[in-house]
Amino acid sequence: MSNWEIIRLEDVWVRIDGATILEGINLTVEDGDFLGVIGPNGAGKTSLLKAILGIIEPDNGRVTVMGKSPRESRKYIGYVPQHNAFDREFPISVGEVVLMGRNIHTGLFRRYSREDRKMAEEALSKVGMLEHKDRQLGKLSGGEQQRVFIARALVTEPKLLLLDEPTSNLDSTMQAGFYELLKTLKQQMSIVLVSHDISAVSVYVDKILCLNRVLCYHGDKNIGPDILQLTYQHPVKIIAHDENFHGLSGGHEHHD
Amino acid sequence: MIEALQYEFMRNALVAGLLAAAVCGVVGVYVIVKKVVSISGSIAHASFGGIGLGYLLGINPIIGAVFFTLASALTMGLVTRRTKLSEDTIIGILWAMGMALGVVFIGLSPGYAPDLLSYLFGNILTVPTSDLLLMLVLDVVIFVVVIALYKELLALAFDEEFSKAAGVPVEKLYLLLLGMIALTVVVLIRVVGIILVIALLTIPATLARQFTHDLRKMMLLAVLFGVIFTLGGLWLSYLLDMASGATIILLNGSVLLAFFAVRRLRRRKSRAEVATPAG
Numbered sequence: 001m002s003n004w005e006i007i008r009l010e011d012v013w014v015r016i017d018g019a020t021i022l023e024g025i026n027l028t029v030e031d032g033d034f035l036g037v038i039g040p041n042g043a044g045k046t047s048l049l050k051a052i053l054g055i056i057e058p059d060n061g062r063v064t065v066m067g068k069s070p071r072e073s074r075k076y077i078g079y080v081p082q083h084n085a086f087d088r089e090f091p092i093s094v095g096e097v098v099l100m101g102r103n104i105h106t107g108l109f110r111r112y113s114r115e116d117r118k119m120a121e122e123a124l125s126k127v128g129m130l131e132h133k134d135r136q137l138g139k140l141s142g143g144e145q146q147r148v149f150i151a152r153a154l155v156t157e158p159k160l161l162l163l164d165e166p167t168s169n170l171d172s173t174m175q176a177g178f179y180e181l182l183k184t185l186k187q188q189m190s191i192v193l194v195s196h197d198i199s200a201v202s203v204y205v206d207k208i209l210c211l212n213r214v215l216c217y218h219g220d221k222n223i224g225p226d227i228l229q230l231t232y233q234h235p236v237k238i239i240a241h242d243e244n245f246h247g248l249s250g251g252h253e254h255h256d
Numbered sequence: 257m258i259e260a261l262q263y264e265f266m267r268n269a270l271v272a273g274l275l276a277a278a279v280c281g282v283v284g285v286y287v288i289v290k291k292v293v294s295i296s297g298s299i300a301h302a303s304f305g306g307i308g309l310g311y312l313l314g315i316n317p318i319i320g321a322v323f324f325t326l327a328s329a330l331t332m333g334l335v336t337r338r339t340k341l342s343e344d345t346i347i348g349i350l351w352a353m354g355m356a357l358g359v360v361f362i363g364l365s366p367g368y369a370p371d372l373l374s375y376l377f378g379n380i381l382t383v384p385t386s387d388l389l390l391m392l393v394l395d396v397v398i399f400v401v402v403i404a405l406y407k408e409l410l411a412l413a414f415d416e417e418f419s420k421a422a423g424v425p426v427e428k429l430y431l432l433l434l435g436m437i438a439l440t441v442v443v444l445i446r447v448v449g450i451i452l453v454i455a456l457l458t459i460p461a462t463l464a465r466q467f468t469h470d471l472r473k474m475m476l477l478a479v480l481f482g483v484i485f486t487l488g489g490l491w492l493s494y495l496l497d498m499a500s501g502a503t504i505i506l507l508n509g510s511v512l513l514a515f516f517a518v519r520r521l522r523r524r525k526s527r528a529e530v531a532t533p534a535g
Contacts, residue, residue, distance in 0.1 A: 017340065053421045074423050081417040090289060090414055091469045100411050104422045109404050136469040152418070 004031040005067070006160050006190045007052055012061035014047050021047045023214045025061070031159075034186045036205035036221065037194045040232050043212045045194040046082065049162050052192070053079055066159065075104055078153030078189075080163040083146070088138040094148050095133040098123055101155035123151040127181060143174035150181065161191045167200065179204045198228070260494060265381050269500070272383040273490055275391045276447040276456065277482030279398050283440040284461035284482075285475045286433055290413040293458055295332060298347040299434065300441045300453040302328040302354025307375045307450070308361030317375060318387055321442050322394075328354055329438035333431045378449030378501025380490055387446055394439045401436060409433065410471060447486065448501040459508040460485065463515060485511065 007029035014022040021044045029035055037045050050056040051063050054070030065073035078101075098120040099112050106112055112120075124130040127147040137145060146166055153161055163182075167175045175197075182191060182204060195201045202208065202221050210217040210231035217227045260266045287296050303325040310320025332350050336343045362369050374382055383391075402409065411419040412429045420426050437457075444453045464477035489504030496503070 055417075055420050071423075074421070077421070079418060079421040081415070081421070086415055087289075087291075091465065091471050091474055092410070092414055093470070096410070097414070100407070100414070100418065101422065103407065103411055103419070103424055106407070108408060108425075112407065138469075156422075 005029070006031050006033070006065065007192070008062075008064045009051070010062045012051060012058045012063060014044065014051055014056055015059050016047070016056075020213065022051070022058075025211075025215050027209070027215065027218060029190060029192065031190055032186070034182070034191045034204070034206045035193070035209055036201035036207070037192060037209045037211055038196065038198050038201060038231070039211035039216075041196070043231075045211055046164055048211060049079075049164055049192070049194060052162060053077060075156060076159040078150075078156055078158030078161040080146075080149045080153050080161070080166055082164045083142075083149075083166075083169055086137075090138065092137050093133070094124070094129065094135055094137055094140070095120060097137055097148055098151045098155055101152040104156060119155050119157075120151075123155040124148075126154060127151045141174075142169045143171075143178065146170060146174075146178060147181070150185075154185075159189050161185065161189050163191070163193045165194055165196065167195065167197060175200060264385075265383075268383050268385060268388055269380045269490055270487065271388055272380050272391065272447055273486035273504075274483060275388070275395050276444050277460070277486045278479050279395050279440045279443050280456045281460050281464070281477075281479030281482040282402055282475045283398060283436055284457045284459075285464070285471065285478050286409065286413060287437065287457050288461040288465060289471070290433065292433070292437070293454070294347050295336070295343065295434065296437050296441075296457055297454040298332060298351040298354075299325060299329045299438050300444075300450055300457075301351045302332075303438070303441050303445065304358035304375070304450050305354040305356075305361065306358070307372075307445075308358035308365075311365040311369050312361040314365075316386070318390060318442060318445065321445060322390075322439070324354075325438040325441055326435055329434040330431055333434045337427055337430065374449070375445060376449050376451050377499060378445065378447050378452060378504075380447045380486075380500040380504075383446045391443045391446070394443050398436050398439055401432065405429070405432070448504055452501050452505045455505045455508055456482070456486075459512050463512055466515065466519075481511075 005028050007027065009025050009027040012022055012025040013020065025048065037048065039045055047056055051058055052065060052070060054063070054074060063070055066076060099116060101123070102112060102116040102119065106116055121130060121133070124133055127150050129144060129147050129151060132140060132144065137148060140148065167178055170178060179200065182193070185191065193201065193205060205221055207219060208217065208221045208223055209215065210223070210227055212231050212233070216231040217223060261270070287293055303321045305328065306321035306324025307317040308320075309324050310317030313320065328350060332346060335341065335346050362372065371379075371382070408424055408429055411422070411424050412426055412433065416426050440457065441453050444456055448456050460478040460481040461474065463481050464474045467477055468474050485508045486504055489507040490500055492498070492507060493500040493503035
């Protein structure tokens, strides 16, 4: 199982509207990795995920996912986009949201099969939300909504799960529950988690990637202040490396 | 009203109203949930260019509108997606350009355009049978597309980011949606007119949204409201001898406003009852 490359980026450059977003990124993620991607706002974290998904074509370099192009491997990638994208008032039920994840398998013009519906229910029960299947999405709490979006990503039975700032609108109790869920999921798939929350990430992930347009660091999660300073361009301290203190936010400046 | 039905124009008006209500309910729901009201308004006004083109070419202005409106909707979609100009700006520019083209085309055409006002403000009482057939065809096209691509259109409206990653052709679907809005506009022109189209595209769907969280039920309700308002408006205009298009729109708007006013009053009342329990 291990040492099999799930993601490989070779000298990847991404430019959007003339601005360089990612600069010469080389990266491999192996099967079973739980990788946390941290970095300041505008560091290119979301673009990195989108390049892995094949939504953004790199201007230079190559992205391979499971040995193929991202487009070919899309079926095996689960994606939880940034939260701000959706309208809380949208008339849609939890079950319909999760079924949306099956679109790639079901194909255009086709109706969801009984199999699709069964898989949607299984994904919902995996995240403990099956009983809310018929409720309107907007009526759920932020934590419950995030679980629904995870279920939507899981319904394709992915080998790789990409999450973009999944805890940004969760309070610390919800965050703890959320990371516990990821802990169980990492037995079955590789996970790449983008977050600005250094402390929480460093508790749960196995490896860390520091990104600020260039790749500043990739490796063991126990990183020192020097690497963080390099990433954030100013001194940063990790508040807690202890499981009991998850959910505190990092990124504070020293005042000494 | 019943005796009025012995006249062909009244029967045509009735059918036109039903055909209009059916599409404006279904497509209006997408306009509301995808929040494309302004771009729809722009498409509606740009259709005037098509009416003008029809006069200029000496064909049925509605046929001119079908092609011109489709073309301007696709142009708007492509320009908003592919350039850095803000959607707002493009909407404003193409809105005015479409209308300006209409004015120029009509100026260039021989003679004068006698029923121009009926295209601007609608006249459900003068819809010829040939236009009814065209409206029917457009209705069928729109229904077929919505049924065939229901789950894709839902995905487009709800979450483009995720849908892109899931391999849904988001941009093509967006253009398709704008195309459907363009065809809906054409269906509605005869009934309420270019300038009033946007109300029929938004009001029944908005009212329907207040009663359900299910997109399909919302469509059914919006169609039902559309039918009630269109036929109700037609009847009122007959009774009061007022312009049919404007009467239909005013009925739509009044019911919506009344609904929100009553709901507000009720909420205030129930809050007051909670604050001072009877005792």
